Amino acid sequence: MAEVRSLAVDHEQRGKGIGSQLVRWCIDDARRLGIRKLMSLTYEERFFSKFGFVVVNKDTLPLKVWSDCVRCPKNLACDEIAMVLELTDVPIIQAPQAIPTPRGVSIPVLPEDDD
């Protein structure tokens, strides 16, 4: 999952399609990198829903997201809306599995130096 964050268009330039271009660029880049989910914490629900983002419960977001919130004055009263876009055309990558250790294998321990 990757986050679309710090998205802002100058007041004078809003409504000209710049915000949309930036979000579409992020979506294209996510596809290029094989990232299947994009999230945003925002007040602009209608804007993000145009791209297919849907509102989700904040508790469903990875804990790492909240590391940014520690210093935020709104930390305990966050009123941002959590939204997620799932790119269903991006393949799901299985995390590599460690090869299981065979039973009865002893782990060599180096002898301590006498010095």
Ligand SMILES: CC(C)(COP(=O)(O)OP(=O)(O)OC[C@H]1O[C@@H](n2cnc3c(N)ncnc32)[C@H](O)[C@@H]1OP(=O)(O)O)[C@@H](O)C(=O)NCCC(=O)NCCS
């Ligand atoms: C949200 C923001 C980035 C949109 O940028 P923008 O360049 O004005 O957006 P666009 O011109 O690409 O607008 C795209 C569409 O969204 C709509 N839209 C834009 N801002 C909107 C808003 N605040 N609420 C609802 N719809 C909005 C536009 O009407 C347009 O609709 P259309 O495609 O049907 O014509 C800009 O308003 C902004 O900087 N807001 C303050 C910062 C912010 O809240 N960022 C999001 C935090 S993650």
